Amino acid sequence: MSELLANHIAGRWQTGSGSGTALFDPVLGTELVRVDAGGIDLPAAFQRIRSEGGAALRALTYAQRAAMLAAAVKVLQAHRDTYYEIATANSGTVKNDSAIDIDGGIYTLSTYAKLGEGLGAQRALLDGEPSRLGKDPLFQSQHVRVPRRGLALFINAFNFPGWGLWEKAAPALLSGVPVIVKPGTPTAWLTQRMVKDIIDAGVLPACALSVICGSSAGLLDALEPFDVLSFTGSADTAAVIRTHAAVAKRSVRANIEADSLNSAILLPGEGPGSEAFDLFVKEVAREMTQKSGQKCTAVRRVLIPENQYDAVAEALRARLSKVTVGNPRNESVRMGSLVSRAQFDSVRSGLQALASQTETLHDGAAQALVDADPQVACCIGPTLLGTRRADEAHLVHDTEVFGPVATLVPYRNSAHAIELARRGLGSLVTSIYGSDPAALGAAALELADSHGRVHVVSPDVGASHSGHGNVMPQSVHGGPGRAGGGEELGGLRALDFYHQRTAIQASTSVLSSFTL
Amino acid sequence: MSELLANHIAGRWQTGSGSGTALFDPVLGTELVRVDAGGIDLPAAFQRIRSEGGAALRALTYAQRAAMLAAAVKVLQAHRDTYYEIATANSGTVKNDSAIDIDGGIYTLSTYAKLGEGLGAQRALLDGEPSRLGKDPLFQSQHVRVPRRGLALFINAFNFPGWGLWEKAAPALLSGVPVIVKPGTPTAWLTQRMVKDIIDAGVLPACALSVICGSSAGLLDALEPFDVLSFTGSADTAAVIRTHAAVAKRSVRANIEADSLNSAILLPGEGPGSEAFDLFVKEVAREMTQKSGQKCTAVRRVLIPENQYDAVAEALRARLSKVTVGNPRNESVRMGSLVSRAQFDSVRSGLQALASQTETLHDGAAQALVDADPQVACCIGPTLLGTRRADEAHLVHDTEVFGPVATLVPYRNSAHAIELARRGLGSLVTSIYGSDPAALGAAALELADSHGRVHVVSPDVGASHSGHGNVMPQSVHGGPGRAGGGEELGGLRALDFYHQRTAIQASTSVLSSFTL
Secondary structure: OOEEOOEEEOOEEEOOOOOOEEEEOOOOOOEEEEEOOOOOOHHHHHHHHHHHHHHHHHHOOHHHHHHHHHHHHHHHHHOHHHHHHHHHHHHOOOHHHHHHHHHHHHHHHHHHHHHHHOOOOOOOEEEEEEEEOOOOOOEEEEEEEEEOOOOEEEEOOOOOOOHHHHHHHHHHHHHOOOEEEEOOHHHHHHHHHHHHHHHHHOOOOOOOEEEOOOOOOOOHHHOOOOOEEEEEOOHHHHHHHHHOHHHHOOOOEEEEEOOOOOEEEEOOOOOOOOHHHHHHHHHHHHHHHHHHHOOOOOOOEEEEEHHHHHHHHHHHHHHHOOOOEEOOOOOOOOEOOOOOHHHHHHHHHHHHHHHOOOEEEEOOOOOOOEOOOOOOOOOOOOEEEEOOOOOOOHHHHHOOOOOOEEEEEEEOOHHHHHHHHHOOOOEEEEEEEOOOHHHHHHHHHHHHOOEEEEEEEOHHHOOOOOOOOOOOOOOEEOOOHHHOOOOEEOHHHHHHHHEEEEEEEEEHHHHOOOOO | OOEEOOEEEOOEEEOOOOOOEEEEOOOOOOEEEEEOOOOOOHHHHHHHHHHHHHHHHHHOOHHHHHHHHHHHHHHHHHOHHHHHHHHHHHHOOOHHHHHHHHHHHHHHHHHHHHHHHOOOOOOOEEEEEEEEOOOOOOEEEEEEEEEOOOOEEEEOOOOOOOHHHHHHHHHHHHHOOOEEEEOOHHHHHHHHHHHHHHHHHOOOOOOOEEEOOOOOOOOHHHOOOOOEEEEEOOHHHHHHHHHOHHHHOOOOEEEEEOOOOOEEEEOOOOOOOOHHHHHHHHHHHHHHHHHHHOOOOOOOEEEEEHHHHHHHHHHHHHHHOOOOEEOOOOOOOOEOOOOOHHHHHHHHHHHHHHHOOOEEEEOOOOOOOEOOOOOOOOOOOOEEEEOOOOOOOHHHHHOOOOOOEEEEEEEOOHHHHHHHHHOOOOEEEEEEEOOOHHHHHHHHHHHHOOEEEEEEEOHHHOOOOOOOOOOOOOOEEOOOHHHOOOOEEOHHHHHHHHEEEEEEEEEHHHHOOOOO
16 A cells, blocks of 8 residues: 555644545556544644744744745755655646746745845834824824734635745745645645655744645644635535534634636737737647646637637637647656546546537547556647627536637627626736737726736737736736635735724824834 | 505605514613514515626616615605614614714615716726737727626615615615615614605615615515625625525625624824824714614724723723713713613623623623613613733624623734734724824734724824724725624625626627627
């Protein structure tokens, strides 16, 4: 049997009491490690994390916590090679795709280390200016933000075991809130290893960072009113979390990032040969294939002017047909596999569902694999679908196929394009492509209410833009409605979730006595 | 039969199809009016409100919407006398208590009219500065806030039919989001009348403001992903709302204000004769009796140094025994009735529950009523309870008796006082009383994480402070944990709930093209 990974909980290593769930290499089919979370006294551990981890972190200033994050960055950088090995084996990703998760996570952590340094030697934050409450200028209201005195539980998704940990843990730890991460089981190994390296290096106070791998049973039951919960995953699981007593009755603050039918929009007036057209095709193809389309932010709906349907289909087909798929250890391979057999089956059944309302413009299912056994490897080539009936094809707007799959959706005019983007009922991101700054700006503002992020690509930033699906720590990540209504990152905005905002109404002599 | 109040929904008046629920005078026991919400096609009405009301409001600038709120203030001021009559009859409140609801509501509305004017001639808000996303300064991220394109549903509490409407509607309308209010049934009349006056005056666009009185059946079913929901009421109903598919599955943004065991803390070193002691006793007595203790923010737990137990009991008894209770139409009466027989019964059973862990220091149940029939009137005198076992008396920290009831809770030292305040598991407000600015400031920061507001009373602001329970529009209102985890008001902070924050990543040429 393979190694049973230990959990690190409330300052000590503890191996699960069960035989464990196996994690596999999705390309070779071999068992890698096992995880198990049985036998942990969760309420006692959580209580210790709140009291010891919380107190230790809150005793530090923001600048001290930022220095701690910077030290964690160094530890992770020293172990990068190991992380790439684990990613190749457990996520089946090629090096460039592993980088998004591993180096993207380290970059996010280092961004918060820098932001935190700027907050300096204080332990609480002022929020706005004092404001008078009446005629007497002596009595005023001053809002402050103070760290929540609970813990932060992260229930994470399988597609970003590295970045998903750090994009949440960096702002939490910087805020002075101890973290427990429960990684998505199929790829939990990388999360566990990163936590292990940080713990072994001793850069964090005891009980500041815990990892529990395996089942999430009992985790929510142990949450108390001052805790926070951040979840990334399916809308179905999100509904289970929201209806759990921890959230419904105990008011645990919850941030949800769920399904998203992201779109990319080629504005009218751009055709083959125009720079915007080429940038659009390049970006859509990249989004479809990066991490085999297993990104919450990946383009699912490709919105194009009706008269460009054939031209875009042709241009994408040309790009997609060059994408080699298979064993990520083979240097000629550009796209690796899906993370698991379950995901492979899910993509296949999603494609079947969409088949009733779409035509297949480029079929990846039939693609020959490089250096991989199609009976074993969870690989599938990029698949482009299309519909000529944008309004009627409701499955296209409702069904997230979490793999290298997107659908061409033609629109009649700009207003129709925006209406179709909104058919996603709230998405993480949309991107728009064009060459007229005013038209791009107007479209971006029109799309803002139904998206957490609008990514605009014009020729002047064709080489330097950060990518449709790439989540930058400077920008908020999350979206309304179907996307879960959550908000992460956005620079220092991320700290809000881990702080309580409180109005202190007092005499100016009291307000000026504050030692933050 | 009494008048059946009409609902105003999606631009037209519509009387419920049922026979209705009667609203009563809680002092005289007479039937006043009836409400009914049967027979309304809610999904169709909600859709019309979203499309027509939303579009009309969003077409206006913030300054124009602010002018609209200012016009609404004038309408309400012109009808103040009627509102006071309705409050006396339906809420059983004395004039000073009616004022908190009526003039408090108008003041809050006028505050947002002024704040909105300052936002000027724009229709969306910038959020922070642009920030670079890479080495190329040409590509940046700019966060914006744009109005949500859904509607705002308010499910309100019976204790503030006036203020409860406007403290929510003012920021919503200013944000460009149309409002539907479902007032608490026992006192729905005042809400309905205020809406009626505003509609009749024509100061708002069609479909901008709707009122539905009676049952809330079907309201949540009609909510869609871009809508928002704000609820004030019991923790039990809050849990029902949070587990409803609208919130759990469709990610409707929800703000909850629920139960709260607010405290008032007399700091150590203050005894009879000190200014802080006197201010403390005065404020606690006021909080217990104002609106017969039917305020979410009222003091429920009176935290005092152990050695002041008898002195505080004596001083409060002296004040409470002077409070005349009965028919609010009699000018000698200082405290009117509870709003309904149901609330009267609830207070009685709450007192019974607390009796097992407290002693009665001042018994209001036996108090003779002025000008009111004790068999009919829902009046109860202020009741002070006490416990000598602060830690063991868990009911005192868990049971909110929504009437003129508070419990003396002795503490050993400052740390113990703060620990006891936290036993409320998250409260709307705590107030602290003392004379040392540094000690008050330190205590305020310590209490901040478990409260939405900390109200500090020192002798220099003894005459000018805004009151423990008085919710000022400048300060956030809401609290973590048991208090529901919500946040309202706080000046322009309240607009956040009605806006979507979105990162727009684009070339500086696109960002500078924005017409907000």
